[in-house]
Amino acid sequence: MSQTSSPEPANTDLTRLAAAELAELVHSRQVSAVEVTQAHLDRIAEVDPAVHAFLHTDAENALATARQVDQDLAAGQAPASPLAGVPVAVKDVLTTEGTPTTCGSRMLEGWLPPYDSTVVRRLRAAGLVILGKTNMDEFAMGSSTENSAFGPTRNPWDLDRIPGGSGGGSSAALAAFEAPLAIGTDTGGSIRQPGAVTGTVGVKPTYGGVSRYGLVAFSSSLDQAGPCARTVLDAALLHEVIGGHDPLDSTSIDQPVPPVVAAVREGATGDLRGVRVGVVTQLSGEGYQPGVLRSFHAAVDTLRELGAEVVEVSCPSFQYALSAYYLIAPSECSSNLARFDAMRYGLRVGDDGNRSAEEVMSLTREAGFGPEVKRRIMLGTYALSSGYYDAYYGSAQKVRTLIKRDFDAAFENVDVLVSPTTPTTAFRLGERVNDPMAMYLADLCTIPANLAGNAALSVPSGLSDEDGLPVGLQVMAPVMQDHRMYRVAAAYEVARNAAEGGPQIQRVPQADWSAHNRAQSEVAV
Template structure:
């Protein structure tokens, strides 16, 4: 089991094609790993009963000589925000406990069509509201680097599954950093594609103008391979772009040579000074910039004066859209229904939503409903949308002079479970550097940049590129990744101590 689960998706795919490993063996190895460690990690809410059967079918098709896609037979974890026909889709909420969808999300359907083997559904903050996965109605996920710490959020389950070698690939969703921030604190790679570049059809909506589905992996190449599978136009999604996308895996392979860094102009936002970040995060970021500069990149200071308002604008826009999207959970059409003797529909709805929604969801629904109410719309929601436009303009000006923008992926390393659960504002500030990309719709990638000198926990560096230029991120990310892995003498995750030799 140990050798198989530590293979990257690209390495495993090669062994599957050569016949050195079967998909059934690879799938069973990952299921065994889940059984071994997930009692402590709690990355999964549901493990598939059909995974090995699916894998055997892939093996039979390969044996029969069928020309299969590159990732056929590779196991995949799926964030529980994405609906599936063969496993419950709860968005980690009691209000959807046991819900079975009549259709697959487009990204899940595309993954199945490419021969990927779904292992199960991963834990998350309820309806993707949170930065720690502590707001799951089914209990928190634990960081494989230190089981007393958070794995990020909202997609902490997907990141922890990949970091704990429970899955080589995972699907996540990113509304304000929910792929990139978990990647930062778990030593994994996370990508938020250009808005509209990956279908949102079948992703249980939080904030429709911000949500984006993307890959969670251990390497940049693996992210590109998965992105190639799930990306592209989807007529079921009205916001889906008709752009013809290049191969992101090819871009990652090109970037691994390192030549793409020569002459690259990397923007660093002067309004994000080092003193706003944990010292270990700031030092790792500066060291990564020095590595880029030594490889021929030019570091350019840029100004993005409206970034400082991004968190405030986001936490008006998101709750407003969430309050509208979550209105469908009304006890009538689907999901939980609490009975009230002699009560009206309104009584049943009130009791059901009180029982089915957690405190963070209630907080954001109330805030969003208030922001959209008569007399306050222009003052709050309307003003936030104006700030969003200013942030988009900041990006446009910056990208006129630089190729990519670099920031730390989050202000701190993984904090302890329970440390910020009762301090919503402190929790919200964890998305300080990731939120602007969602407000502007531009793509972002977080890759591991090392371990913080002050606590020994993983740190990530984030790159942002103009809309539609996702391939640029794969080239730059893979180039830096190759330099750092070479300097470390191997992948960063090889140093993760918490699950060495099995569960704690």
């Protein structure tokens, strides 16, 4: 952690600070929450035309929340949470009462949800300042944010490259210093893969660890909301705000939030003696970018130097995880997205007074969904249809059992498992849009944890030597043992920062983004 000394507020760019640092300044009343919020709103106005991390910003409500935090502190009240007064960006798949929630889809353009998701409700109760809603692949289906109906987000490290997906907006907002914290959702890697390719921290908590109430469902048995941040400590602080049992989500685990902040403090001592780390044999090798593998091997060496005991672990079923995922997720999606029927909310097309409900429904869904969503709905419809069910959906569920068994066996011998988060660094915009299978491969390493439900995170592990782009180290932990991976990630982060003379994210190229935006506005994306 870098917050050993208080920064000088007078000559510090507030958008460059970590959430924990901002909270300290606000709570000690050296800087107001309004100043912090305004600094981020100004930064968004400056760079978001080029980055396009946000689909919607809400300056008025953000400043009102910040003013309330300042007033409460001035009145001598204790902060509502360790992050009170700190801005946060929320992926546009979580409902926000009275604020647009589109899921990156024309189907929900202009929809104002009548209720807050539990995650958003907890953010508000904790005094966090919601800046706006971030861009995403439509209904969270994609690995590049190019499937957003409202145009792609760009990677702040290289504006011609993808920021990952589906939560590319949340991670890009962090890397572009538009927000110190963000919320993502991870069905097959949509928090971790964007985290890896933007050089930020992304955490998928244990399935059931964070409420799904108000999270627009894509694949209900896999979807999991979680924290995105620029430091491991910030992610842990946000995790404790949003985590915990929720009676409104019947799959929510009725147990206390794992002690993730305490684990980060323990890890920050840089001592991993007694921790057993397993390197997953099946998640490296052929098909992986050489620079990604070199970064990964260096990260494993660092863990060993910190005292961890490193062994290789074989999880043979992991090689079938991608296949199982692309049957299970589309199957659940074909069922979940049946709710978009043009009747009660959202888009309605072709209702001319003559057409039947079924015709209007079909025309609306054709107009409202993009190609990837249609592909997955049809794929799921196929996998669930009689005659194919056993061969596809049924077999995929059996593979899910095998993957769980592999995790269970591995965690008998090790405390955490590690792998690269992604097989490659950020690819170029447009490079994979016409090849769905190539796009799906971006989630190769992240999917097993979704299928088994255990916790996993991505922490920056340097830049790939061949292209200078960020690489992520994935750390996976057993169900409800989220604190284990936080401890390892925090220790690793401290070691890297010490070796490199500061956090890698501060070295994001500061190109003339407004100039880039002018050039790009000529090009249809």
